[in-house]
Structure formats: C-alpha cells, structure tokens
Amino acid sequence: MVSDIARTKAIIFDLDDTLYDCSGTLVVRGRRRVAKTMAKLIGCSEEEAFQLQNEVEEKNGTKCNVYEHIVAMYDLHPSYCKKLLDEYIFIEISDISLFPGVTDTLIQLKRQEYKLFLVTSGERQVQKHKIDMLGLGNNYFDKILIVERNGGKKKRDYFEDIMQHCQLKSEEIICVGDKIDDEIAAGKMLGMITVMYEHGRHYKSFLQKREFQIKPDYTIKNITDILKLLNKEESDVK
Structure with missing residues (x-):
C-alpha cells in the first residue's frame, strides 16, 4: 500500500x-568514442562497433559491463575491459x-x-x-x-x-x-x-x-x- x-x-x-x-547525450558520445578503438581491435566499421555495444546491452541488461562481454566475445586481452570502460566513462562533459x-x-x-x-x-x-x-x-x-x-x-x-x-x-x-x-x-x-x-x-x-x-x-x-x-x-x- x-x-x-x-x-x-x-x-x-x-x-x-x-x-x-544522459542516454541521448553522454552515453552516445562515450560509445561513439569507444567505437573508434573497438573497430580497430575487432576489424569492423565504427558504426558496427557502436551498434555492437548497444546490442550487447540490450541482450544482457543495463547493469552488465558491455566491454567485458565484448572482450570475451572476441578473445581480446583482459586489459581491454578497463581500457574500453575508461574510454566510455571519462569523456568530455559538455552540451x-x-x-x-x-x-x-x-x-x-x-x-x-x-x-x-x-x-x-x-x-x-x-x-x-x-x-x-x-x-x-x-x-x-x-x-x-x-x-x-x-x-x-x-x-x-x-x-x-x-x-x-x-x-x-x-x-x-x-x-x-x-x-x-x-x-x-x-x-x-x-x-x-x-x-x-x-x-x-x-x-x-x-x-x-x-x-x-x-x-x-x-x-x-x-x-x-x-x-x-x-x-x-x-x-x-x-
């Protein structure tokens, strides 16, 4: 009651x-930034890397660490979990x-x-x-x-x-x-x-x-x- x-x-x-x-500004900005690095790591376009982040979150929920999932999916070095997450978090706070x-x-x-x-x-x-x-x-x-x-x-x-x-x-x-x-x-x-x-x-x-x-x-x-x-x-x- x-x-x-x-x-x-x-x-x-x-x-x-x-x-x-936040979803329409800083989240997008952070994922766009990470997409530049990720595209080189997994051999895809930046747009594909951006969409991959969105798809992983949609599948696993908003509380998941998107980058842990992607690192595991592509067998990347574990150090990229923190590197990619930091790129996502520590972006320019503006607009x-x-x-x-x-x-x-x-x-x-x-x-x-x-x-x-x-x-x-x-x-x-x-x-x-x-x-x-x-x-x-x-x-x-x-x-x-x-x-x-x-x-x-x-x-x-x-x-x-x-x-x-x-x-x-x-x-x-x-x-x-x-x-x-x-x-x-x-x-x-x-x-x-x-x-x-x-x-x-x-x-x-x-x-x-x-x-x-x-x-x-x-x-x-x-x-x-x-x-x-x-x-x-x-x-x-x-």
Missing part, C-alpha cells in the same frame, strides 16, 4: 536520465542541460520546505563535473551524495544515512529515478514512495521486462509532475 503522500517531508532525486538526458522544468520544480519544492537530496552513482569526478555543468550545486539540495562505482556502499546505504541523519521515516520520503533495479528498488525495500521517470535506456529495459520486476508506486513523464503529485492535481502521474 502506498504511503499517504501528504506526509512527505523529503525527496531524493537521481541524476542521470532523471534530471537531464548537457536539465530537462525542462527541473530548476523551477526544485525552487518550488524548496519554497514549500521539502528537504531535497541528490544521490547519484558513478565516478566521483565525472558525476561532480556533471552536477557543476548542470548548475545543480547552487543550494537547490540539502545534500548531494555520490555513490562511487567501486565503493563499498550502495544507494540503499546512502538512503538509510539520510533517514538517520535527518530523522526521517521512510514513508516521509519520495524517491525519484529511472532505474528500477537501483534507486527504485532501494526505495521500495526501505518503504519509501517511489516515482519512476519515464526516460532513457534503463526505463526502456524496464518496459521490456516489467512483468518480472517490482513496480514503482508512480510513473511520471515530466519532472514537474512531482509538484502535481504532491498537490494532488490532475497530471500524467499514474
């Missing part, structure tokens, strides 16, 4: 594909912008005295650069937390830290994100209200296998729907 949304005191936001389009309505929504939520948190996963320096480029470090959030890719803590651990340090109950928190097997799963396990943003490759993967997965409490098409959800207005929230 979904908790009474009127009790909400805090909102946790994911970053990639929740507040800006990214927030989804429409994000800034205004955050400002309105702050005015309504909700506690706001940004919890994102990845390489610390890369995620911090994204946050700076998007202008999200300007006091919109009470706290920004980066879950390091190879660290020992998971998003659920950070969610529990937020609850403990801010004296919040799980049913007083809304968790917003695009990944059913990451922040949405963590929020559900802790008893938070979960809201899935309908965008990007993780959401596409969810649609393909939704009968086998947990379900978010709500889904939204625009970040502004958070305000409508909280104010019980008519919206695209389901």
Whole structure:
C-alpha cells in the first residue's frame, strides 16, 4: 500500500536520465568514442562497433559491463575491459542541460520546505563535473551524495544515512529515478514512495521486462509532475 503522500517531508532525486538526458547525450558520445578503438581491435566499421555495444546491452541488461562481454566475445586481452570502460566513462562533459522544468520544480519544492537530496552513482569526478555543468550545486539540495562505482556502499546505504541523519521515516520520503533495479528498488525495500521517470535506456529495459520486476508506486513523464503529485492535481502521474 502506498504511503499517504501528504506526509512527505523529503525527496531524493537521481541524476542521470532523471534530471537531464544522459542516454541521448553522454552515453552516445562515450560509445561513439569507444567505437573508434573497438573497430580497430575487432576489424569492423565504427558504426558496427557502436551498434555492437548497444546490442550487447540490450541482450544482457543495463547493469552488465558491455566491454567485458565484448572482450570475451572476441578473445581480446583482459586489459581491454578497463581500457574500453575508461574510454566510455571519462569523456568530455559538455552540451548537457536539465530537462525542462527541473530548476523551477526544485525552487518550488524548496519554497514549500521539502528537504531535497541528490544521490547519484558513478565516478566521483565525472558525476561532480556533471552536477557543476548542470548548475545543480547552487543550494537547490540539502545534500548531494555520490555513490562511487567501486565503493563499498550502495544507494540503499546512502538512503538509510539520510533517514538517520535527518530523522526521517521512510514513508516521509519520495524517491525519484529511472532505474528500477537501483534507486527504485532501494526505495521500495526501505518503504519509501517511489516515482519512476519515464526516460532513457534503463526505463526502456524496464518496459521490456516489467512483468518480472517490482513496480514503482508512480510513473511520471515530466519532472514537474512531482509538484502535481504532491498537490494532488490532475497530471500524467499514474
């Protein structure tokens, strides 16, 4: 049973594909860059190498390490797993912008005295650069937390830290994100209200296998729907 949304005191936001389009910008850019190296390694065109990355992820899921699979498929030296992954991750962070309505929504939520948190996963320096480029470090959030890719803590651990340090109950928190097997799963396990943003490759993967997965409490098409959800207005929230 979904908790009474009127009790909400805090909102946790994911970053990639929740507040800006990561799948259509940095993911494509990273894979295009890797395709240049991969084409030479396996003897194909750059376009074929680009499509191969997409196909491997589609077959094995968004949590798989695409490059481990490709290295194994073509019997490449194991060192290429890290080399290709690093090429994909450490790209130029530019030409990214927030989804429409994000800034205004955050400002309105702050005015309504909700506690706001940004919890994102990845390489610390890369995620911090994204946050700076998007202008999200300007006091919109009470706290920004980066879950390091190879660290020992998971998003659920950070969610529990937020609850403990801010004296919040799980049913007083809304968790917003695009990944059913990451922040949405963590929020559900802790008893938070979960809201899935309908965008990007993780959401596409969810649609393909939704009968086998947990379900978010709500889904939204625009970040502004958070305000409508909280104010019980008519919206695209389901």
